[in-house]
Amino acid sequence: MEGADERAPGARQMRPYAADFVTRTTARSRLPLDYSVASLRVVDALVDGLRKGGADRERVRGTLFGLGAYVGEVLVRRAGGVWVDFDEDQRAYFGQSVGVRMPDGRVWNPVGKVHNRFEAGRQESLQTFYLVLHGRAGRTAA
Template sequence: MDRANRVLRAADMSRYAAAFASRAIMEARLPLDFSAGSLRIVDRVVDGLRRGVDDPVAAARTLQDLGAYFGEVLVRRARARWVDFDDTASELFRQPVGVRTPDGRAWNPLGKVVNRFELGSGESAYELFLVVPRRPKRLPLSGMADGRRQAAA
């Protein structure tokens, strides 16, 4: 089945995004390293598709790939996790999967990439990443206790 028409599942998305990034690095020499900065590349690639492709159906596969990559950046950098949307969320977001951040909010990275293609530069993967809440890494409890003891001494 064509990847653009396949049913996406949360359980497959990390592997799917990693495979896309590997292909993009090898074939197009795009430096997709799952960093926040690499999302600027995603935005520029979508802008190039907007200028070069008149038919959104022809761009669907690449948009899906870029959206999966964006979602995986959120998973790796914002501690989000892939989720399968229920029927209501899937209808709302027009996508079968998305990510959920530790605060419980659902985000639609695949749809954000499609929106940039359809609506233009006002929609940005990079800018959305900047507003997605990220939970700070936990400090080891032993380090805090030691710090408190030292401060009290």
């Protein structure tokens, strides 16, 4: 990631941004984007579809950001996270301007994680990301 997009929404705008993305994405389809942990499999499949379709990363940047906002909102709703604006060091490290702070104080970059899935494929599962960070990977069937 070359750096944070200066036009990207801030932490306070991420919840409505994710909701708008879901509305637009599901308007013509019945994708089960319901903010459940299980719906992260759908996000994995959507990103894989973009990859397999040969999409250029720049061309799908907005879609990837929207999917990252959705993943972050799942962390907020299901794991008690909170959207935060990254400080200068965090922006430099993550290449994004916003992320999610978990109740234990750890900060995560769901937008970057979606970009990683796009670049690396299956090894960067978004559902596994949630389960590992929330401590459930070993107890949940794939």
